[in-house]
Amino acid sequence: MNYLAPLLLVFALFQEIIVGEEFGYDGNLGPLHWGERYQECAGKHQSPININVLHVKQVTLPDLELIGFDDSIDNVHVTNNGHTVLIEVKNEPHPRVRGGPLDGDYIFSQMHFHWGDNDTIGSEDKINHRSFPMELHMVFFKEDYRTPSEAVKHSDGLTVLAFFYELDRHEHPAYDDITSALVNVTEPHTSVVMDHPFSFLNILPYDLKRYFTYRGSLTTPPCSEVVIWLDFEQPIRLEREQIEAFRQIRSAHGKITHNFRPIQPIGDRVVFYNVDSNYYVYNELDETEWTTTHSPSKKKKHGNSAVTTLPTTLHSLSLIFVLFIVL
């Protein structure tokens, strides 16, 4: 019987290591304690943040190029990892992104979701202190660094395309395949292959030109400050039941009712607001003028220059305001 004692000790140590890797969103494992175990979680450039639109710096960055986003992708895996729902692509080549604020190509690694107990909370970043019921993070790693695990060692290693959700009376058909997969991964550490081919573009909003961008971190331990964030302004609209389906996902401790980190101090960081100059040129013109004299596709790009055309639509009044308060 004596040999049992060391065996039990080894088992206990092993468990300690495993438990040591854990984090949660409540109590001793919650975000307030992450910094005790993961030093970077107490850093000065953490995510998420609140984006105050009066303090953003408006820019027109080079076009963002989304490559392979309209491909029909087979063999897409949906996994409950005990913290969130992950969507991973197994077949090569993976979609990629370049342009915008990015220097070089970033290759798709995985996408996942953050949500809340009810429809008033759930997103990680906030806009003017407004929360959204859910947020999608599409994670890409810089091609130069070859693997995601190598990329997180570099300050420009990752980019995350973040999308907010809001409620709609109608269901979003492209999300049916995701919500049907969720039913089969309610238990932690389970995985299924999606029934139908999957296209990134189908689950995204229409406007991919307007986004906020800033330097931040992973929003889960180890909270590495290696992320170029792009938060798209136009939310994705889902029916309430489609969001509710995510709240049925379980961790080892029960239903994951919320998995968003509270906002972190913005510190000395600047948030940039990218506006596509063509968009506003298009909206400024009345239809007759546009159809007779202009074509938006012929309008020249401005590279990194600031937008000089003042928008006239009611929707854009806030942007005019922003122009006066640029940092």
Ligand SMILES: [Zn+2]
């Ligand atoms: Zn995330």
